[in-house]
Amino acid sequence: MPETRDLLDLTDEELDCWLKERGYPRYRRDQILAWVFDRLVTDFEDMTNVPRPMRSDLSQSFHIACSKVVAVRKSADDAASKLLILLEDGQKIETVIMRYRYGISACVSSQVGCKIGCAFCASGASGFVRDLTAGEMVGQVLAANRSLGSDERVSSIVVMGMGEPLDNFDALVKFMELIHDSDRTGIGYRRITVSTSGLVPKILELASLRLPVTLAVSLHAPDDLLRNRLVPLNRVYPVSTLIEAAGQYAETTGRRVTFEYALIRRVNDSDECARSLARLIKGMLCHVNLIPLNPVSGIALERSDRVQAFHDLLQNEGIDVTIRRELGIDIDAACGQLRRRHAEP
Ligand code: SF4
Known part of the structure; x- marks a missing residue:
């Protein structure tokens, strides 16, 4: 170091x-x-x-952390770009910049690698190396700002890059306090989304801070049998416990929880899965974000061809649901992919 x-x-x-x-x-x-x-x-x-x-x-x-960007990939439509950043100890992390109608968002990594090992994820497949510091997370936002034109700045943050943010809790909270500070980037808590694969005690700890930060839960399956396969952490914190914690988060913070659901062909995209999901979350202050799976080399899972049908079924069940706009499929935008590519000989 x-x-x-x-x-x-x-x-x-x-x-x-x-x-x-x-x-x-x-x-x-x-x-x-x-x-x-x-x-x-x-x-x-x-x-x-x-x-x-x-x-x-x-x-x-x-x-100053994250001063060295060693690779940049831009999507053909210019809506997304991905930075590969060299850290002081030689590790590399990824930060994605996404352009939306309402502004520019940075998808920030929280760890080098990840311990969780989700079945569809490049970061999990590479194993865990270390936590990032709060400064290294702030540095990613500044690296993103430097790569934008002089009149553009990142206006919202999703902590959804490499790593499980709640597994690096203290650094995450410090990061949010620093970027919220008006002498730094001044990004409001309401413009920050923290994703989790389901670390229930940390969801409750985050709720107890009562910050108006959006929680995005990577659910991906409506029952334990299926979720155990896709997100191994489910064996420790099963679906019912996770949904209860998410509900508590929404109640305590008043913020709508997002359930992320990556649709995988013939794995979790059936009508029955959609109905079970609707039963599970009905009545909760929440919204479902359907993600057409980004193909990952070396991982034999395919993107679903039933995204619209799954969406319509949830909607008919009265669930607030959107399909994530596809950004950067041509830039290895699923977390960990650019880093893996650069690690390969
Ligand atoms: S999806 Fe997120 S939590 Fe799961 S292995 Fe990848 S980085 Fe870790």
Whole structure:
């Protein structure tokens, strides 16, 4: 690991403490944050209103995470692009930028690899390496901003990239506090979505913080038999417990929970699955997002050809349901795919 600290991982108090120890005035904090978060500089030497000796002091003490983007892939329609980012310890992570009518969203990774091992996922197939720090998550948002034009900025965040965010809980919460801060990116909690494969105790812990953050539960199956196969964590926290926790989250925060459901041909796309799903979540403050599965090389699961039929059946059952707009199928947009490709010889 690097000898310098990541400036992006610092709270205001930590930064103030560093300034005070060295006898620098407090207002330097605002200058530094403006350079990093507004002007998006990654080299302390570029902070021209900061005295030269202080710039060199900064470079000797800190680095800025996620300054090195080693590959970029853009979708043909320009609606999505994926950044492969080199971390200070040589690990690589992915961040996806998606353009919507309402703004630009960044899909942020929370871990290098993942412990959960979902059947359809490239990240899970590569195993777990380490948690990301809050600073490395903030750094992904800044890397996304740097890759956009000067008049564009990320306006919403989905923590849905590589990793299980709730398995890295403290860093996740710190990340959300940092990007919410108006001297940093000022992204409102309502514009943040956190996804989970179903870590029930952490869902309840997140609910207890009462942040108006949207929870997206990767459900993918309406019963334990099927979900055990697709999301192995289900053996620890079965469907009924997960749905109860999701309901509690919605009640405590007042936020509508999203159930993500990746439709896989002849696995979870039958009419019976749709009816069971409707029975399971009826009456809850929630919405279902159907995802046409992105094919992953080396994983023998196919995308469903029944997406519209599944959607219509849920809708007829009175469930609020959408089909996720397909972004970036041509850029390895399913999490972990670009990283895997770059790891291959
Ligand atoms: S889908 Fe998410 S939780 Fe499941 S293995 Fe992939 S990264 Fe981990």
